[in-house]
Amino acid sequence: MALDDRLGASGSGLRRGLRDALGTLAATPRLLVALDFDGTLAPEVDDPEKARATPEARTAVERLIELPRTRVALVSGRSLGDLEQVASFDDRVLLIGSHGIELRLDEPDDVLDLDDSEREQLDVLGQVLDQIADSLDSVWIEEKPAGFALHTRLATERHSRFAHLVAVNELKAEAPDAKVRLGKNVIEFSVRSTTKGEAVEHLRRYTRASAVFYAGDDVTDEDAFVALTADDLGLKSGDGPTAADHRVGGPAEVAAVLTLLAALRESATHDAPGTN
Numbered sequence: 001m002a003l004d005d006r007l008g009a010s011g012s013g014l015r016r017g018l019r020d021a022l023g024t025l026a027a028t029p030r031l032l033v034a035l036d037f038d039g040t041l042a043p044e045v046d047d048p049e050k051a052r053a054t055p056e057a058r059t060a061v062e063r064l065i066e067l068p069r070t071r072v073a074l075v076s077g078r079s080l081g082d083l084e085q086v087a088s089f090d091d092r093v094l095l096i097g098s099h100g101i102e103l104r105l106d107e108p109d110d111v112l113d114l115d116d117s118e119r120e121q122l123d124v125l126g127q128v129l130d131q132i133a134d135s136l137d138s139v140w141i142e143e144k145p146a147g148f149a150l151h152t153r154l155a156t157e158r159h160s161r162f163a164h165l166v167a168v169n170e171l172k173a174e175a176p177d178a179k180v181r182l183g184k185n186v187i188e189f190s191v192r193s194t195t196k197g198e199a200v201e202h203l204r205r206y207t208r209a210s211a212v213f214y215a216g217d218d219v220t221d222e223d224a225f226v227a228l229t230a231d232d233l234g235l236k237s238g239d240g241p242t243a244a245d246h247r248v249g250g251p252a253e254v255a256a257v258l259t260l261l262a263a264l265r266e267s268a269t270h271d272a273p274g275t276n
């Protein structure tokens, strides 16, 4: 399928605008391609363990990591271990888990070291959320490195809203310092706060990138889009309000964009070879 078809129902102006922006971006001296995983590289599925990047997205990432002065990073809300499992990319792909709390860069880097008061808060969080999950069908808790996620994807609309309401209210009283982050069918509570925007800034410095491509689909990706500058390119996957300059329908179209970016970057780094 041609890229124009894959880019779907967006107007031809946007398609041309996106192509032009990708061409400019691909010519940058040092490129960072930072990507959310679920809903961006991988279609959403009910069982999070079964999420996989589309074959086309995987191929595009594999082409990009071979190129000089080009780095690829995944920036996810998943825990690092979980992300490594479902993404299973070459270890040249940098990984950011738990919205920036956990990092797997080129050298082993232990960034998570909770202090006593954070550990106490974590215990309280766990107790309150366990009670809520136990009392409602199809609501479950996932342990995160510095907190918990309350999943309501399989719950009824009513149970889901009730669980969110009770969790937010109880924790306001029991653990007022906990950071709350809302996503699609998930609400996350953590005792340490970072955002995907901070993660992108960290990666930008780490890779010394002169421009950044960022793609994401969820509310938490908006922090990353806001952190982008005029030389960068933000791509929103799917519906919903966004600060990104460009939008496509979902993971299939994201893969088509990444394939075009890989081709443009191959050509740009071939024409202007430089040191890695």
Ligand SMILES: [Mg+2]
Pocket (backbone or CB within 6 Å): 036, 037, 038, 039, 040, 216, 217, 218
């Ligand atoms: Mg996502």
